Amino acid sequence: MINLETPNKFRGFVAQAHRVAAEFMRANSRKYDLAEHEYPKELDMLAAVVDGMGDSGEGQGAGAAGVRRAAETGTAVRNGSNMASVLSVAETCWGDVGLTLSLPRQGLGNSAIASVATDEQLERFKGMWASMAITEPGCGSDSAAITTTATKDGDVYVLNGEKIYVTSGERSDAVVVWATLDKALGRAAIKSFVVPKSLPGIRVERLEHKLGIKASDTATIMLDNCRVPAENLLGDPEVHTDKGFAGVMQTFDNTRPLVAAMAVGCARAALERTREILEDAGVDIDYDRPVLAQSAAAAAYLQMEADWEAAHLLMLTAAWMADNRLPNSLEASMAKAKAGRVCNQVTLRCVELVGTLGYSEDELLEKWARDSKILDIFEGTQQIQQLIIARRVLGLTSTELR
Amino acid sequence: MSKGLAVLNRIASMPVLDRLNLRHPSEQVAYHGARVGFRTAGAVSRGFRRVPGRGAPVRPTAAPTTGVFDLTPTEDQQMMVDVVAEFAREVVIPAVEKAETALDTPADLFTQAYELGLTLTGLPEDLGGLAAERSATTGALVAEALGRGDMGIAASLLAPGSVATAIGLWGDSTQQATYLPAFTGSDVPAAALAVAEPRALFDPFGPRTTARSVPGGGFVLDGVKSGVIRGASAELFVVAATTDDGRPALFVLESSTPGITIETDPSMGLRAAALSRLVLDGVTVPAEALLPESITSYADSVRLARIAWSSLAVGAMRAVLDYVIPYVKERKAFGEPVAHRQSVAFMVADMATELEGARLATLRAASRADLGRSFAREAALSRRLCTEYGMKIGTDGVQLLGGHGFTKEHPVERWYRDLRAVGVMEGGLLV
Numbered sequence: 001m002i003n004l005e006t007p008n009k010f011r012g013f014v015a016q017a018h019r020v021a022a023e024f025m026r027a028n029s030r031k032y033d034l035a036e037h038e039y040p041k042e043l044d045m046l047a048a049v050v051d052g053m054g055d056s057g058e059g060q061g062a063g064a065a066g067v068r069r070a071a072e073t074g075t076a077v078r079n080g081s082n083m084a085s086v087l088s089v090a091e092t093c094w095g096d097v098g099l100t101l102s103l104p105r106q107g108l109g110n111s112a113i114a115s116v117a118t119d120e121q122l123e124r125f126k127g128m129w130a131s132m133a134i135t136e137p138g139c140g141s142d143s144a145a146i147t148t149t150a151t152k153d154g155d156v157y158v159l160n161g162e163k164i165y166v167t168s169g170e171r172s173d174a175v176v177v178w179a180t181l182d183k184a185l186g187r188a189a190i191k192s193f194v195v196p197k198s199l200p201g202i203r204v205e206r207l208e209h210k211l212g213i214k215a216s217d218t219a220t221i222m223l224d225n226c227r228v229p230a231e232n233l234l235g236d237p238e239v240h241t242d243k244g245f246a247g248v249m250q251t252f253d254n255t256r257p258l259v260a261a262m263a264v265g266c267a268r269a270a271l272e273r274t275r276e277i278l279e280d281a282g283v284d285i286d287y288d289r290p291v292l293a294q295s296a297a298a299a300a301y302l303q304m305e306a307d308w309e310a311a312h313l314l315m316l317t318a319a320w321m322a323d324n325r326l327p328n329s330l331e332a333s334m335a336k337a338k339a340g341r342v343c344n345q346v347t348l349r350c351v352e353l354v355g356t357l358g359y360s361e362d363e364l365l366e367k368w369a370r371d372s373k374i375l376d377i378f379e380g381t382q383q384i385q386q387l388i389i390a391r392r393v394l395g396l397t398s399t400e401l402r
Numbered sequence: 403m404s405k406g407l408a409v410l411n412r413i414a415s416m417p418v419l420d421r422l423n424l425r426h427p428s429e430q431v432a433y434h435g436a437r438v439g440f441r442t443a444g445a446v447s448r449g450f451r452r453v454p455g456r457g458a459p460v461r462p463t464a465a466p467t468t469g470v471f472d473l474t475p476t477e478d479q480q481m482m483v484d485v486v487a488e489f490a491r492e493v494v495i496p497a498v499e500k501a502e503t504a505l506d507t508p509a510d511l512f513t514q515a516y517e518l519g520l521t522l523t524g525l526p527e528d529l530g531g532l533a534a535e536r537s538a539t540t541g542a543l544v545a546e547a548l549g550r551g552d553m554g555i556a557a558s559l560l561a562p563g564s565v566a567t568a569i570g571l572w573g574d575s576t577q578q579a580t581y582l583p584a585f586t587g588s589d590v591p592a593a594a595l596a597v598a599e600p601r602a603l604f605d606p607f608g609p610r611t612t613a614r615s616v617p618g619g620g621f622v623l624d625g626v627k628s629g630v631i632r633g634a635s636a637e638l639f640v641v642a643a644t645t646d647d648g649r650p651a652l653f654v655l656e657s658s659t660p661g662i663t664i665e666t667d668p669s670m671g672l673r674a675a676a677l678s679r680l681v682l683d684g685v686t687v688p689a690e691a692l693l694p695e696s697i698t699s700y701a702d703s704v705r706l707a708r709i710a711w712s713s714l715a716v717g718a719m720r721a722v723l724d725y726v727i728p729y730v731k732e733r734k735a736f737g738e739p740v741a742h743r744q745s746v747a748f749m750v751a752d753m754a755t756e757l758e759g760a761r762l763a764t765l766r767a768a769s770r771a772d773l774g775r776s777f778a779r780e781a782a783l784s785r786r787l788c789t790e791y792g793m794k795i796g797t798d799g800v801q802l803l804g805g806h807g808f809t810k811e812h813p814v815e816r817w818y819r820d821l822r823a824v825g826v827m828e829g830g831l832l833v
Contacts, residue, residue, distance in 0.1 A: 001474070002768075313763060316471060334754070334758055334759075
């Protein structure tokens with residue numbers, strides 16, 4: 001039966017995530033925006049709470065690891081950990097995107113591990129904070145072009161290369177590194193490796209100074225003859241040229257709805273605050289009266305809220321499909337594409353609507369407008385999502401539509 | 403020849419007279435020049451015999467909810483949608499060209515559509531309908547499936563059912579007993595829900611059409627309604643008018659009531675819906691014409707109409723996408739299919755994404771109505787999305803075909819015209 005409301009069983013959990021977001025995230029938002037690279041120590045306590053919720057089952061399976069596909073269990077419609085994860089990420093990002101990204105043990109690397117690890121690996125990497133290293137100085141969206149190499153030497157892989165834009169790269173315990181076993185074999189030879197930072201040969205080179213999400217550290221990581229145990233390779237170690245990129249790319253089907261959730265949360269923060277300020281200024285926003293018969297500010301607001309609604313529902317749909325074991329590459333990319341662009345447009349427009357008040361550091365609106373830009377870039381830019389959607393919808397291969 | 407005779411000569415030569423069955427000399431026919439087109443009296447109503455109702459009116463019950471987020475239609479809904487989708491493919495689409503030219507929907511389509519139960523989806527079983535409980539979602543899914551065939555024909559086929567739904571939701575037991583049997587029987591009357599008025603920035607919450615109370619009971623209605631679906635054929639109207647206390651409400655008017663005039667009002671699109679204006683000039687009706695619950699539920703009537711138009715738009719948006727995908731893969735430029743170019747492919751990607759977002763928002767609004775929850779916000783947002791992206795998809799559909807899209811050789815120009823209606827129409831349909 002068609003029902004697009006937040007599932008009943010997650011209501012309490014979402015309310016709890018919202019309180020956490022208000023007290024731990026929003027309350028420290030400006031502090032760590034101004035103090036870039038300072039460790040947000042308040043999050044340690046929060047992370048312990050999140051871990052506890054996860055272990056007790058109260059967390060409904062949400063979190064970075066919530067993207068793991070459940071085993072087949074019956075035919076009933078499920079609202080599972082994928083949906084719990086997007087709902088909770090949307091709440092914490094309503095609080096603060098940068099701080100959400102800095103939550104210990106909730107890194108994108110953790111999602112990657114959850115997506116493709118074997119049960120044995122999952123157990124072995126439990127409790128580890130893992131960040132994700134794909135981008136290199138010479139390649140961003142074109143992740144098939146990565147040059148970091150992994151060379152088998154007995155029971156280890158030797159990794160060499162430079163990775164940039166590693167979120168939580170300094171704070172994490174390990175980095176999930178994408179490297180190629182053999183450049184000549186193309187995408188199929190790209191594998192991901194869990195590289196503990198305690199190993200010799202991996203080091204943090206420097207941290208970026210950024211436009212937004214300053215609470216989150218963004219590191220450059222050097223791999224210099226770093227010897228990684230062979231059992232740290234995630235997924236299948238064999239190179240299947242016929243399967244192409246499938247292994248590592250599967251991560252994205254699961255993490256893109258999470259990034260959509262970040263955008264949904266951040267945009268909602270801006271919309272809510274803007275509405276309060278507009279209403280204080282005497283703007284009446286009416287859902288029933290025709291938009292064009294209302295003030296321009298009200299009309300602009302309603303258009304933004306409509307776009308937000310679409311992004312929100314696309315996000316829930318992608319997560320729902322994952323929970324019900326339906327292939328969701330298309331929907332995950334649609335959610336990411338729509339939410340990413342909507343969040344960026346909405347946060348920027350909100351600053352415009354609120355004027356110098358919104359532009360000032362007195363309000364968080366200007367911060368959200370800086371934070372939002374990355375959400376239309378990382379985990380696949382807007383244009384990469386459009387490419388994926390177009391190939392799927394048109395039924396074209398990556399050689400036909402490049 | 404005198405001027406008057408010249409006018410009569412012109413009227414006599416117009417084929418529309420045959421269609422409207424107006425050649426009989428006893429019918430009033432007046433020609434008011436190019437601006438208003440034809441003015442005729444309302445269609446001859448069958449004379450609905452007043453049947454006193456017993457006790458409280460029958461109302462649909464709110465749908466039960468499992469509390470689970472779910473995008474799967476119920477089995478009944480899926481069956482209905484499958485049948486309607488097939489009807490749209492096999493019957494509606496082949497009839498479009500003829501309907502566009504004739505400025506009306508061919509008669510045989512109504513017979514077939516009503517056999518499928520199209521007038522019954524919004525009515526509870528106790529009123530002879532098909533709905534076990536409130537089913538705006540079913541209405542939305544059916545409208546979407548029909549809209550994928552043709553928005554104009556879909557509007558024509560759904561308008562009588564919408565009037566029945568309005569009487570079912572907001573009428574008293576006498577109104578239900580008097581009018582609904584005609585809609586659940588085999589000879590379904592044409593009927594129209596008239597809300598919009600022909601002026602810029604029209605607000606359905608402040609219609610200028612008035613319903614003044616008269617001493618001794620009853621109302622006198624004055625005003626002009628536009629976007630009236632098949633007004634010239636309609637035997638029954640449900641009309642939005644402002645009452646003496648300044649609040650809008652809905653009134654049932656039989657088409658033979660003196661003071662009713664219909665003007666044909668051919669518009670940019672929805673040609674098969676035979677859009678008309680309904681001119682009310684001192685139309686006197688008894689007190690029972692007021693749908694009593696429409697006073698408190700008026701806002702819901704506006705919202706449910708918007709969901710219906712959004713649903714039709716979602717269907718038409720899908721039709722555009724279905725059409726342009728094979729086209730851009732076949733059409734070659736610079737030695738390869740145009741789909742191989744990102745500027746083309748990304749337009750298609752955005753069409754698909756926005757269509758999905760608009761569809762989900764529309765279904766959310768409808769499902770909230772079924773659950774008995776507030777849906778003002780959701781109906782408004784779905785309308786915004788369908789207005790904005792429906793038109794974007796309409797115009798991009800033509801753009802992707804280039805000059806070919808501008809000609810009548812391809813249907814994209816029709817969807818372009820039809821999709822402009824979404825943000826414009828108020829009333830007319832209900833889910």
